[in-house]
Amino acid sequence: MITIDGSQGEGGGQILRSALALSLITQQPFHMVKVRAGRQRPGLMRQHLTAVRAAAQVGCAQVEGDTVGSTELSFRPGAVNAGVYKFTVGTAGSATLVLQTVLPALWTLSSESALELEGGTHNPMAPPFDFLARCYLPLMARMGPNVSAELHSTGFYPAGGGRFSVKVVPSPQLARLELLTRGDVLEQSIRVLSSQLPRHVAGRELEVLKELLDWNANAIRVESVENSPGPGNCIIAEVRCANVTEVLTAFGEKGLRAEMVAQTIADDVKRYLAATVPVGEHLQDQLLLPMSMGKGGTFLTGPLTGHTRSQMELIPRFLPVKFTAEPKGKDQVLFHVEKS
Numbered sequence: 001m002i003t004i005d006g007s008q009g010e011g012g013g014q015i016l017r018s019a020l021a022l023s024l025i026t027q028q029p030f031h032m033v034k035v036r037a038g039r040q041r042p043g044l045m046r047q048h049l050t051a052v053r054a055a056a057q058v059g060c061a062q063v064e065g066d067t068v069g070s071t072e073l074s075f076r077p078g079a080v081n082a083g084v085y086k087f088t089v090g091t092a093g094s095a096t097l098v099l100q101t102v103l104p105a106l107w108t109l110s111s112e113s114a115l116e117l118e119g120g121t122h123n124p125m126a127p128p129f130d131f132l133a134r135c136y137l138p139l140m141a142r143m144g145p146n147v148s149a150e151l152h153s154t155g156f157y158p159a160g161g162g163r164f165s166v167k168v169v170p171s172p173q174l175a176r177l178e179l180l181t182r183g184d185v186l187e188q189s190i191r192v193l194s195s196q197l198p199r200h201v202a203g204r205e206l207e208v209l210k211e212l213l214d215w216n217a218n219a220i221r222v223e224s225v226e227n228s229p230g231p232g233n234c235i236i237a238e239v240r241c242a243n244v245t246e247v248l249t250a251f252g253e254k255g256l257r258a259e260m261v262a263q264t265i266a267d268d269v270k271r272y273l274a275a276t277v278p279v280g281e282h283l284q285d286q287l288l289l290p291m292s293m294g295k296g297g298t299f300l301t302g303p304l305t306g307h308t309r310s311q312m313e314l315i316p317r318f319l320p321v322k323f324t325a326e327p328k329g330k331d332q333v334l335f336h337v338e339k340s
Contacts, residue, residue, distance in 0.1 A: 001028075001029045001030060001031050001074075001076075002028055002029070002030040002031070002317055002318070003030070003031050003032075003033070004019055004030055004031070004032045004033070004314070004317070005032075005033060005034055006032045006033060006034045006035040006036060006037055006071075007034040007037035007038055008310065008313065008314075009306060009307075009309060009310030009313060009314075010038060010306050010307055010310050011034075011036065011037050011038015011039065012036055012038055012039055013036055013045075013047070013048050013051075013097070014285075014307055014310060014311075015032075015310055015314055016032060016035060016036070016044075016048055016051070016052075016073070017048075017051055017097060017100065017101045018289060018310075018311060018314055018315070019032060019075075019314065019318075020051060020052065020055040020075060020101050020102075021055070021100075021101055021102070021103075021104045021105065021289060022289070022314070022315065022317075022318035022319065023055075023059075023061075023075055023077050023318070024055055024058065024059040024061075024077050024080050024102070024104070024105035025104055025105055025293060025318070025319075026318045026319065027077055028077075028318055029074070029075060029076040029077065030074075030075055031072075031073070031074045031075075032072065032073045032074075032075075033071070033072050034071060034072075035048075035070065035071045035072065035073055036048070036071070037071065042071055043068070043069040043070050043071045044065075044066070044067065044068055044069060044070045044071075044073070045068065045093065046068060046089060046090055046091045046093050047089050047091065047093025047094055047095075047097065047098065047119065047120075048093075049066060049067070049068055050087055050088070050089045050090070050093070050098050050119070051097065051098045051101040051102075052066050052073065052075070053066060053087075054085070054087045054098055054101060054102050055075070055077075055101055055102055055105075056075070057085065058080055058081065058083075058085065058102045058105055058106070059077040059078055059079070059080045059081075059105060060077070060078030060079055060080075060081065061075055061076055061077045061078055062074075062075075062076040062078070063075055063076075080105045080106070080109065081109075082106060082109045082110070082111035082112060082113045082168075082170070083113055083114075084113070084114045084115075085102075085113065085114070085115045085116070086115070086116045086117075086118075087099075087102075087115070087116075087117050087118070088117075088118040088119065089117075089118065089119025089120065089160065090119070091119065091120075091160055092119065092120040092123065092155060092156070092157040092158050092159060092160030092161075093119055093120055093123075093160070094119065094120045094121075094123045094125070094126030094127075095117040095118060095119035095120055095121060095155070095162065095163075095164070096117075096120075096121065096126055096127050096128065096129060096131075096132050097126050097127070098117060098119070099115065099117055099132070099166060100127075100132075100286070102115075103147065103166075103168070104289060104290065104293060106145075106168045106170060107140070107144070107145040107147075107168070107170050107171065107174065107290075107293070108145070108170055108171060108172060108173070108174070108293070109170045110170070110172075111170070112167065112168060112169050112170065113167075113168040113170075114165070114166070114167050114168070115165065115166045115167075115168070116163065116164075116165045116166075117163070117164055117165075117166070118155075118161070118162065118163045119155060119160050119161075119162060120155045120156070120157055120160045120162060121151065121153075121154055121155040121162030121163075121164060122154055122155065122156050122157075122162070122193070122232065122234050122249075122251070123156075123157050123251075124157065124251040124253070127282065127286075128234065128236070128247075128249050129149070129151050129154075129162070129164055130236050130238070130247050130249070131247040131249070131282065132149060133149045133151070134238060134240075134245050134247050135244070135245050135246060135247045135283060136283065136286060137149060138245065139177070139179075139244070139283075139287070140290060142175070142177065143171075143174045143175045143176075143177055143290060143291075143294055144171030144172075144173060144174045144175050144294070145168065145169065145170050145171045145174070146168075146169040146171075147166060147167070147168050147169070148166070148167045149164055149165070149166045150164060150165050150166075151163075151164045152164055152165065152227070153227040153228060153229070154193070154195065154225050154227060154228040154232070155228065155229070155230075156195060156228055156230055156231065156232025156233075156234065157232070157251075158230070159228070159229045159230020159231070159232075160229070160230070161228070161229035161230065162228070173294065173295075174290060174291075174293050174294025174295065175294060175295060176291075176294060176295035176296055176297045177287070177290075177291055177294070177296075177297035177298075177299065178297050178298055178299070179243060179244060179278050179279060179287075179297070179298070179299040179300070180278065180298065180299065180300050180334075181243060181278060181300070182241035182242065182243055182244055182276070182277075182278040183241050183242025183243040183244075184241065184242050185239060185240070185241050185273075186240045186241060186242060187219075187238070187239075187240040188215055188219055188237075188238070188239050188240070188269075189219045189220070189221075189237070189238050189240075190209055190213070190215075190219065190220045190221070190235060190236065190237045190238070190265070190269075191221060191222075191223050191235070191236045191238075192205050192206055192209070192220075192221070192222045192223065192233075192235050193223050193225050193232070193233065193234045193235070193236065194222060194223070194224055194225060194232075194233050195224075195225035195226075195228040195230070195231055195232045195233070196228070196230065196231040196232075197231055197232075197233055197252075200258075201233060201252065201258050202222045202233065202258075203222070204258040204259055204262070205233075205235060205252075205258045205259070205261055205262040206220060206221075206222055206262075208258075208259050208262035208263060208266070209235075209262050209265070209266060212262070212263070212266040213266055213269065213270075232251075232252075233251065233252030233258075233261070234249055234250070234251050234252070235249065235250045235251075235252075235261060235262065235265045236248075236249050237249070237265050237268070237269045239269065239272065239273065241278070243278055244278045244279070244283075246272055246280050246283070248265060248268045248269060248272065248280070248282075249265070250262075250264040250265035250268070275302055275331065275332075277300045277301050277302050277332055278299065278300055278301075279299045279300060279301035279302075279335075280301075280302070281301075281302060281303075281305050284301050284302075284304070284305055284307075284308050284335075285305060285307035285308040285310070285311050287299060287337075288308065288311040288312070288315060288323070288337065289311065289315060291337040292315050292319045292321040292337060293319070295339070296321070296336075296337040296338045296339055297336075297337055298334065298335065298336050298337070299334075299335050300328065300332060300333070300334055300335070301332070301333050301335055302331055302332065302333065303331055303333065304325055304333060304335075316340075320339060320340045321337060321338065321339055321340055322336075322337075322338050322339075322340040323335070323336065323337060324336040324338070
């Protein structure tokens with residue numbers, strides 16, 4: 001059994017979710033201590049517990065320590081089964097992170113799967129549904145598995161209550177991924193999402209964005225969200241290039257001026273475009289696991305994040321893979337994933 005110190009690296013939920021996914025893929029059990037020790041409230045929160053139980057259901061696993069607040073967990077996987085699954089977080093915790101815990105195990109099975117997930121879909125501390133659908137899943141399709149996702153209702157923090165469905169068409173083998181250039185920028189757009197808030201909030205964000213970004217006025221628009229259980233404000237920027245689509249987000253919150261939210265997303269967009277690398281900081285760590293499952297590959301990115309470094313330490317404990325980060329010019333890294 002592999003023993004994992006959950007306080008390593010970021011010391012958060014990522015190392016737990018990755019360990020669950022890797023355990024299902026490799027059929028290797030693990031025991032984790034100091035679960036989320038680096039967080040203000042250590043141990044399993046509701047969304048992490050949902051991820052553990054989702055992995056256990058998909059992989060017929062035996063689990064010890066799967067209670068809210070637990071700082072120690074044992075996970076012994078059984079056979080992974082395709083099927084129809086429904087997972088409910090029960091809070092505004094990220095449902096997209098629950099999906100990413102079980103998704104890799106379903107990629108290479110012989111039968112299709114269908115999943116429905118409820119919880120947070122647009123959270124500040126997790127990849128929103130739009131990133132999943134427009135950035136991450138298209139790259140996975142390039143590697144083999146075809147995963148389609150449909151948003152039914154939007155779950156903002158703190159109300160949650162969002163819902164989306166996913167269909168997984170697996171592939172027997174994941175192909176090598178080479179992502180060295182973006183290619184031409186084909187389309188740029190920004191959507192200002194607003195739910196149950198005064199109109200002037202989104203209006204002020206819209207004005208700042210039009211002032212700061214020299215884009216076609218039709219590329220920046222406000223969308224009123226009618227299907228959310230609670231209030232929320234999120235700005236989603238999408239830069240669609242020939243080889244990759246980047247999705248960037250900024251979230252409104254109580255006490256934060258609308259103008260500052262707009263300024264944040266505008267700065268992030270400018271920074272991404274100026275960097276010229278195809279793989280942004282939020283996609284970076286998420287590519288390592290599927291590339292390690294398949295035939296490896298290479299991508300060009302910016303400085304390595306803490307999440308990426310955590311993945312570099314954890315994945316080789318389950319899979320025979322070697323990571324190499326090669327500096328390339330100012331603030332650029334050529335990242336190699338090779339089977340060892």
